[in-house]
Amino acid sequence: MENQIYQDTIAGEKLSFDRFREEVLKDYRIACESREASLLGRREVLTGKAKFGIFGDGKEIAQVAMAKFFRPGDFRAGYYRDQTWMFASGLSSIEQFFAQLYSNPDVEHEPFSGGRQMNAHFATPFVNPDGTWMPLADTKNVTSDIAPTAGQMPRALGLAFASSLFRNSPALKPFTDLSHNGNEVCFCTIGDAATSEGHFWETMNAAGVLQVPLAVFVWDDGYGISVPRKYQTVKGSISEALKGFQQKEGTNGIDIYRVRAWDYAGMCEVFEKGIRKTRETHIPAVFHVEEVTQPQGHSTSGSHERYKSQERLEWEREWDCLPKMREWLFQNALASESELEELEAAAKISVRTSKDRAWEAYCAPIQEQLTHAVFLLNGLLGQGGDRDTRVQQIIKDLTSKREPLRKDIMHALSAASLLTKEPAIEQYYQALKDLNRDIYNSYLYNEGPASALNVGETPKEFADGAPMVNGFEVLNRYFDTLFAHNPKVMAFGEDVGKIGDVNQGFAGLQEKYGKERIFDTGIRELTIMGQGMGLALRGLRPIAEIQYLDYLLYGLEPLSDDVATTHYRTMGQQSCPLIVRTRGHRLEGVWHSGSPMGMVLGSLRGMYVCVPRNMVQAVGMYNTLLKGNDPALMVESLNGYRLKERLPSNLLEYTVPLGVPEIIREGTDITIVSYGSTLRILQEAAVILEQLGIQCEIVDVQTLLPFDRPQTILKSLRKTNRILFVDEDVPSGAVAYMFTEVIEGQGAYRWLDAAPRTLAAKAHRPGYGSDGDYFSKPNVDEVIEVVKSMMEE
Numbered sequence: 001m002e003n004q005i006y007q008d009t010i011a012g013e014k015l016s017f018d019r020f021r022e023e024v025l026k027d028y029r030i031a032c033e034s035r036e037a038s039l040l041g042r043r044e045v046l047t048g049k050a051k052f053g054i055f056g057d058g059k060e061i062a063q064v065a066m067a068k069f070f071r072p073g074d075f076r077a078g079y080y081r082d083q084t085w086m087f088a089s090g091l092s093s094i095e096q097f098f099a100q101l102y103s104n105p106d107v108e109h110e111p112f113s114g115g116r117q118m119n120a121h122f123a124t125p126f127v128n129p130d131g132t133w134m135p136l137a138d139t140k141n142v143t144s145d146i147a148p149t150a151g152q153m154p155r156a157l158g159l160a161f162a163s164s165l166f167r168n169s170p171a172l173k174p175f176t177d178l179s180h181n182g183n184e185v186c187f188c189t190i191g192d193a194a195t196s197e198g199h200f201w202e203t204m205n206a207a208g209v210l211q212v213p214l215a216v217f218v219w220d221d222g223y224g225i226s227v228p229r230k231y232q233t234v235k236g237s238i239s240e241a242l243k244g245f246q247q248k249e250g251t252n253g254i255d256i257y258r259v260r261a262w263d264y265a266g267m268c269e270v271f272e273k274g275i276r277k278t279r280e281t282h283i284p285a286v287f288h289v290e291e292v293t294q295p296q297g298h299s300t301s302g303s304h305e306r307y308k309s310q311e312r313l314e315w316e317r318e319w320d321c322l323p324k325m326r327e328w329l330f331q332n333a334l335a336s337e338s339e340l341e342e343l344e345a346a347a348k349i350s351v352r353t354s355k356d357r358a359w360e361a362y363c364a365p366i367q368e369q370l371t372h373a374v375f376l377l378n379g380l381l382g383q384g385g386d387r388d389t390r391v392q393q394i395i396k397d398l399t400s401k402r403e404p405l406r407k408d409i410m411h412a413l414s415a416a417s418l419l420t421k422e423p424a425i426e427q428y429y430q431a432l433k434d435l436n437r438d439i440y441n442s443y444l445y446n447e448g449p450a451s452a453l454n455v456g457e458t459p460k461e462f463a464d465g466a467p468m469v470n471g472f473e474v475l476n477r478y479f480d481t482l483f484a485h486n487p488k489v490m491a492f493g494e495d496v497g498k499i500g501d502v503n504q505g506f507a508g509l510q511e512k513y514g515k516e517r518i519f520d521t522g523i524r525e526l527t528i529m530g531q532g533m534g535l536a537l538r539g540l541r542p543i544a545e546i547q548y549l550d551y552l553l554y555g556l557e558p559l560s561d562d563v564a565t566t567h568y569r570t571m572g573q574q575s576c577p578l579i580v581r582t583r584g585h586r587l588e589g590v591w592h593s594g595s596p597m598g599m600v601l602g603s604l605r606g607m608y609v610c611v612p613r614n615m616v617q618a619v620g621m622y623n624t625l626l627k628g629n630d631p632a633l634m635v636e637s638l639n640g641y642r643l644k645e646r647l648p649s650n651l652l653e654y655t656v657p658l659g660v661p662e663i664i665r666e667g668t669d670i671t672i673v674s675y676g677s678t679l680r681i682l683q684e685a686a687v688i689l690e691q692l693g694i695q696c697e698i699v700d701v702q703t704l705l706p707f708d709r710p711q712t713i714l715k716s717l718r719k720t721n722r723i724l725f726v727d728e729d730v731p732s733g734a735v736a737y738m739f740t741e742v743i744e745g746q747g748a749y750r751w752l753d754a755a756p757r758t759l760a761a762k763a764h765r766p767g768y769g770s771d772g773d774y775f776s777k778p779n780v781d782e783v784i785e786v787v788k789s790m791m792e793e
């Protein structure tokens, strides 16, 4: 009997050793394939088949090690060095990697961005075509990468923060398809140099305060392109610099680990322990991965010989993680020399085959278009003379291109169409234009069932004797009802929790619904946006506050680079339905009365922008937004919270459709277009103008993005034949946007009897006090003056 157990144990050990060996060799094979992909990838760029390449060479061993602990349910917010991790996690094939390098716009081949992003910018799908969330608790999830350095940090915080809410919020317990009790870790990677960004520090501080399962891996290769560590990081070491953040007995904080990028066994051990602890305790961790090399330099633009010393280059060769792992395998008798050679040779062949397949798939549709275009162009020949010569030249230009692009075909067809005016050419040109528009210009917003633009108007209802209440009370009662009915909604920001925001929209609601639903944050707009982003990507409905519109600038980068581009850059496979709530327009002084709507319009395409004139309208817009999957900015009027409004009885039901203006005063002489607080100035002016015999029609656009979908303004203008655009942004800010939308977009110039005008604030920030306001922003007297002069024109 004893003997039998002994035999079994031997067999078991043998089995587990074999399995271990198999696993380790698989890691080595993936690392070899990844290196080969980097080497070939660079070559593809240098020979002109791809435009630009950035690769993960030097990080292979660290990434096969970390991938072991990246589990279904976990999230990745990384950067462009993570190809090996993606290969090892089964989230990218080598062929898909090359498809992205070639910018194949077909998601069947390039599933991360459909050719929209440069290489090594990965993503996995989060949302079904009908807009419902996939069961992210059961899949390894990759949030779409962005190129701005450290831009992944705020999002990473939010993704990890979501786990903390899923674990601690009773309201979220039923959503087991989105989280298994918050047991997920958000894995985040960042380069050593990018830790110089404020994003890194703000995120680490917030993570340490919030205690969220965030695991940050710093790939420390000593450089940020050419700038060495000594110019980047205090004390030349990010783990040294972070020491004050270290979690200790009785404090919050983070755990800090140091590992070496060539030490496979060492990293496996530390990552295993570290990730397990983060998963269980939600204490964030930083893994400082040192002694990282970059064998091919930063990217295909430039060479590292220009800035690395001979000693450094020599050191990098010596400490290259791949030969180091090979050495380790050999020393530990895990593989023979010939086995390793065989494995390495096979890796080279398989990568080459995948690359070739990706290239063929990339070329096939272009080749098809090219063949058809050349066929049509050849059909133009035979008339002799100059025309034939020129058509022949067009054909020659097109067919002599070594790597023809879609634009080359378009250019040839356009030239031939101009020359010959042949319908067949024009038709094919138009057909390709439509096709390419679908490929390159789609998915900025949800277009299907999850589009908020499908939400029509449900009118407000008022009970008999409906009370007149302050604007903030309308919001407060609405949010109360909303929180009672929608467990996925949470609201947070500076002073949002305990006091219920500076204007009391959430007053009393934390006590009622708990600290996981309505809560305070530190003063850190960037990572408040990150928290919102992470929650939204994970299927929740966050309302994240920026206390005043003027401070949106601090949180604008993640909104512009990340939130607003999410749907576009993933070909609709990820949605980020974050609602950013803020308050602005006129009140007091340089930083409390801004209305930088031009800045917003220029930077937030991909988000909706709501500018309600009062809080009753705002509620209807919140209801509409919550029915769709797109992100939005809601700018409430700062001076509207204490104005009396009639309280609707169907707070949770009525909707204000997006992009549908409302005529708030009818008139026949002039159309005045505006939004938000300025409308009250216009209404005051209109009363005086009426006494002068001028009838103003005032249009509240309600939302700037989208803008006047039913062309209400044009209809008004056809009646009045005069138009004035007013707001309190700088000159040529949002007024210029509205002007273009109406005059050019709606063809309104045809109905004008007088020159169209704009009236905005002064170019400088507004002065303090009521006089500062009067002389900085459009005022009643000025409106009257401008309207009178337009009428006299």
Ligand SMILES: Cc1ncc(C[n+]2csc(CCOP(=O)(O)OP(=O)(O)O)c2C)c(N)n1
Pocket: 081, 147, 148, 149, 190, 191, 192, 193, 194, 195, 219, 221, 223, 224, 225, 298
């Ligand atoms: C905000 C921003 N600034 C500058 C750049 C250009 N840039 C791209 S990568 C890079 C260096 C990053 O170095 P590091 O973080 O150490 O990562 P590594 O490439 O060394 O892995 C710079 C300056 C950028 N992408 N984003």
Ligand SMILES: [Mg+2]
Pocket: 191, 192, 193, 219, 220, 221, 222, 223, 224, 225
């Ligand atoms: Mg670096």
